[in-house]
Amino acid sequence: xxxPHDPLxxxxxxxxxxxxxxxxxxxxxxxxxxxxxxxxxxxxVEAYDGPNxxxxxxxxxxxxxxxxxxxxxxxxxxxxxxGMHHCMNLVCGPPGLPTGVLLRAAEITDGVHLARKRRLAAxxxxxxxxxxxxxxxxxxxxxxxxxxxxxxxxxxxxxHGTPPPPGLICRGPRVGLRGxxxxxxxxxxxxxxxxxxxRPHAPRRATG
DNA sequence: GGCACGATCGGCT
DNA sequence: GCCGATCGTGCCC
Numbered sequence: 356x357x358x359p360h361d362p363l364x365x366x367x368x369x370x371x372x373x374x375x376x377x378x379x380x381x382x383x384x385x386x387x388x389x390x391x392x393x394x395x396x397x398x399x400v401e402a403y404d405g406p407n408x409x410x411x412x413x414x415x416x417x418x419x420x421x422x423x424x425x426x427x428x429x430x431x432x433x434x435x436x437x438g439m440h441h442c443m444n445l446v447c448g449p450p451g452l453p454t455g456v457l458l459r460a461a462e463i464t465d466g467v468h469l470a471r472k473r474r475l476a477a478x479x480x481x482x483x484x485x486x487x488x489x490x491x492x493x494x495x496x497x498x499x500x501x502x503x504x505x506x507x508x509x510x511x512x513x514x515h516g517t518p519p520p521p522g523l524i525c526r527g528p529r530v531g532l533r534g535x536x537x538x539x540x541x542x543x544x545x546x547x548x549x550x551x552x553x554r555p556h557a558p559r560r561a562t563g
Numbered sequence: 564g565g566c567a568c569g570a571t572c573g574g575c576t
Numbered sequence: 577g578c579c580g581a582t583c584g585t586g587c588c589c
Contacts, residue, residue, distance in 0.1 A: 401581070410581070412574095420574065437582050438571030444581085457581055476584060488582055531581050565589080576578085 357515045359383070365506040367513075368428035372447040372454035376402035377524050377542040379445070379456055383464070383516040384505075386494040393466035393494050395484050396516060397458060399543040399550045401529045403444065405453035410532045413453030422502075424453035429506035433491070433498055440488035443496055445505065445513070459487045459530070459541070460549045470494075481548045519544045 363382065368375060377400075384395045403411040405424065412421045412434065423432040424446055432444040432455055444455035461484040463470045470483045470493040477483050484490040491497075496511065505513050523545045530541060543550045 403581075412581080415575085418574075434581085435573065436580060438573075438580090440582050442581060459581085486582070529581075566587090568585090570583090572580105574578105574580095 359514065359516050361515050362506065363513045363515060365427075365429040368445060368447050368506070369449060370447065372402045372404055372456060373540065375445075375447045376400050376456045376540065377526070378518065379458075379513075380524060380542060380544050381516050381518040383514040384458065384461065384494065385465075385512050385514060386496060387510040388495055390472075390495075391466055391469045393470050394464050395461035395490060395494055396464045397461050398547040399460035399541070401457040401459055401542070402540040403455050403457060404538075404540070405448075405455075408538070410529065410538075411453070411455075417453070421453065424455055426450060426502070429504060431496070431500055431503050431505055431511060433496060433501040435498060436488075441491045441497060442487040443491050443500075457487060458490055460485050460543070460547075461490050461493075462547070462549045463493060485549045 379397050379400050382397050386393055405411050405413040408414055413424045417425050427450045428447050430446045432446055433441055435441055444457050446455045448454040463483045473495055474483050474493050484493045503509055503511050505511050525543050525545050526539050527541050528539055
C-alpha cells in the first residue's frame with residue numbers, strides 16, 4: 356500500500372483519460388517555490404478527450420498554444436483564458452493522443468498561509484482553490500510551468516494522497532462549455548465544500 | 564446563499 | 577473580429 360506522500364508514477368497518467376480523471380480525486384498536487392510549499396487535495400476534475408471532444412483545445416489539431424497536450428503523459432498543460440486567468444491540465448494517454456484532465460477545485464491541506472497571501476480575494480479557506488483559475492493561483496502555477504514534468508524531480512508533483520471511497524465519486528456535465536455537444540466528464544467528491552457550483556455555460560456578454 | 568455582469572486579451576476563423 | 581475549460585463585485589434574498 357503506497358504512502359500518501361509517494362509521487363504518482365508516469366504510468367498512472369499513461370491510461371485512457373476517462374480512467375485517470377476520477378482516479379485523480381483525493382490526490383495531492385504539490386508546488387515548491389522559493390516562498391514555500393503549497394499542497395492541494397483534488398476534489399473536482401474534468402476529462403478532455405482530445406480529437407474526439409469538441410470541448411477540447413486539441414479538437415482542431417495541434418497549435419502553438421496546445422502543443423503540450425500532444426506530448427508525453429505526466430506533464431502539465433497551462434493555458435491563459437478570458438484575458439486574465441490561467442488553468443492547468445494533466446496530460447494523459449500515450450504521446451500524440453492529446454487528452455488531459457482539467458484540475459477544477461481542491462482543498463488546500465498544507466501551506467494555507469502562503470495560499471492566502473496569493474489569493475487575497477478569498478473570503479474563506481474553502482475559496483482558496485475553488486475553481487480552476489483559483490487553484491492555479493493558490494499553487495502559483497503560471498504559463499512558465501507549461502510543459503513541466505510532474506512525475507520527476509521538478510517543483511511541481513502529484514502524490515498518492517487518499518482516494519475517496521468509490522461511492523463518494525460523482526459524475527456530471529462539464530462546466531463553462533457552450534453548445535449542445537457535452538458529456539458527463541466532470542468528476543467530483545460528494546459533499547466537498549470546495550466543489551464549484553455548476554454553471555451551464557459562461558454568461559453572455561451584455562449588449563451596449 | 565444565489566444571480567447578473569463587466570473585465571481583458573490571446574488564439575483562432 | 578469573435579469568443580472563451582473564469583472570477584470578483586454588487587445587489588438581492
